[in-house]
Amino acid sequence: MRVTVVGGGVIALLTAVECALDGHRVTVVDQGPIPYSRATSFDQHxxxxxxxxxxxxxxxxxxxxxxxxxxxxxxxxxxxxxxxxxxxxxxxxxxxxxxxxxxxxxxxxxxxxxxxxxxxxxxxxxxxxxxxxxxxxxxxxLAERVLSACVGWLKWQPGVGLLEHRPAVAVDGESGRVTLADGQVLDGDGVVVAVGPWARRLLPERVAKSLxxxxxxxxxxxxxxxxxxxxxxxxxxxxxxxxxxxxxxxxxxxxxxxxxxxxxxxxxxxxxxxxxxxxxxxxxxxxxxxxxxxxxxxxxxxxxxxxxxxxAETGGPLVVSLGGSAHAYAACGGSSFKFAPLIARTLADRVLGRVPDRTGLAALDADPLDARP
Missing domain, CATH: 3.30.9.10 (D-Amino Acid Oxidase, subunit A, domain 2)
Structure with missing residues (x-):
């Protein structure tokens, strides 16, 4: 399976790791360097x-x-x-x-x-x-060290590619297509969007307004x-x-x-x-x-x-279904780093078509919000 992961922070990178561990081809793409130095998770600790x-x-x-x-x-x-x-x-x-x-x-x-x-x-x-x-x-x-370790591991995995300084401008969940600002189109079998505070740009307007x-x-x-x-x-x-x-x-x-x-x-x-x-x-x-x-x-x-x-409704995280095998971690709620391994495993399971194990975290265990019209 070909999975495109949009994002350069801890949720995106750990989701890419989980997909790669399962033997899938993974492309990680982000608007800046990977890891992204402006990501919320890019910090000392x-x-x-x-x-x-x-x-x-x-x-x-x-x-x-x-x-x-x-x-x-x-x-x-x-x-x-x-x-x-x-x-x-x-x-x-x-x-x-x-x-x-x-x-x-x-x-x-x-x-x-x-x-x-x-x-x-x-x-x-x-x-x-x-x-x-x-x-x-x-x-x-040590947050910066976590992100660097993720990237260092991913670079050595067969079938994993990192595309830096390539902003995504559109995601079509049904087709698994991600369009980049330079016009390139990435086709895959599944998509995960985890771009932190920039998520509203890639979500349907009615979902973006709920964040x-x-x-x-x-x-x-x-x-x-x-x-x-x-x-x-x-x-x-x-x-x-x-x-x-x-x-x-x-x-x-x-x-x-x-x-x-x-x-x-x-x-x-x-x-x-x-x-x-x-x-x-x-x-x-x-x-x-x-x-x-x-x-x-x-x-x-x-x-x-x-x-x-x-x-806005719960004050916490939100997982969104974009159709097909595409999902977005649309909001982190400000407390996702410590739970990042559980979040990444859940997102990977969803994009790979598996039923995730229950985590005990309501936002992860609930059915994703359907973003389709």
Whole structure:
């Protein structure tokens, strides 16, 4: 079977890997270099953790994704998963419930009291009334290294081709035809579209209108030399327990400390640049001044804004059927990287005409939205 994968980010590349592992001919095409440096998934690092409070199916799915990431490290012969753990700060009762939830799902975690948090992480101001869940099977994925490893593996596979700097302008799902901006037509037996925030350009108008575009601001920071040892022992923190939804990724394997919060994620009309406006940089700086002792503008090495699409109706991901054996991962919902191996396997199964295994993620397990007129 000939499969065309449109996209240069983590979902597209892992879907191409899954199709190639099944012995199919694969062509990956993207508007920029592969991997695409403007893809939302092209970044220094991402958090991988299992705990999704009050959501057992998502917690179990995250544990399966964790195991698949370890398998992918072996397949690609590349280390990109730093298993530093993950710390989710919650009210004490919720932390106890989270630990039980993880244990029931087959994960490993322990509950930390406010006192234990203060002793372990004096460089974080987490509030005296908080508890936390500390996961063992969690940590940081080195995102750029993941994408490079995918491409490096694909280049050595027979029957796999990469077409860079070739934007797709139209997809005909029924015929399996992808038309490029230069007029070339790629014919295949199946098509997967996973182009992140650019998806609306390749989808029918009624589907595109159902997708909301979001812009998120990020700070990349250098930790003080005197605190380097403490930060080296810091897990990823997907939730710092604040009203504004602050989170951080520690500096691992030569990366920067990354800071952001849900409060600086806002809906926008169009993709523009990736520069962080001064207002949002100042807002993040002020927010983390209350969370990291001594934090200030001098810590900041750089900033970046990234974009993602969400299904307006659910606020999460969306899989779309384009007819025939063509499918699109139309929206990622802002939290797809950790689940990327499960998403890629599901997309590959759908385009290859197989019934996907259930993942526990509603957006993947539901029937795709039919985009045909």
């Amino acid at each position: 991402r958090i991988i953790r299992a705990l999704h409070p009050d959501d057992p199916p998502a917690t179990r799915a995250a544990l399966r994704a964790h195991r698949r990431w370890l398998e992918l490290e072996e397949l690609f012969a590349t280390r990109f998963y730093e298993r530093v753990g993950a710390l989710t700060v919650l009210p004490p009762a919720a932390a106890d419930a989270g630990t039980v939830l993880l244990a029931d799902a087959g994960g490993r975690a322990r509950t930390l009291t406010a006192g234990a948090l203060a002793d372990r992480y004096p460089h974080l101001s987490l509030g005296g009334a908080a508890g936390a869940v500390l996961e063992d099977d969690a940590g940081v994925l 909301a575009l979001y812009r998120q601001s990020l700070l990349y920071c250098r930790v003080p030399r005197g605190a380097a040892e403490a930060w080296a022992a810091t897990p990823a923190v997907p939730a710092l327990g604040t009203r504004r939804g602050a989170w951080l990724i520690p500096p691992v394997a030569g990366t920067a400390l990354k800071l952001s919060s849900a409060a600086v994620c806002r809906q926008v009309d169009d993709l523009t640049d990736n520069a962080t406006p001064e207002r949002w940089q100042q807002e993040l700086t002020a927010e983390f001044a209350d969370l990291l002792p001594g934090f200030g503008p001098a810590w900041v090495l750089g900033t970046k804004d990234c974009y993602y699409l969400s299904h």
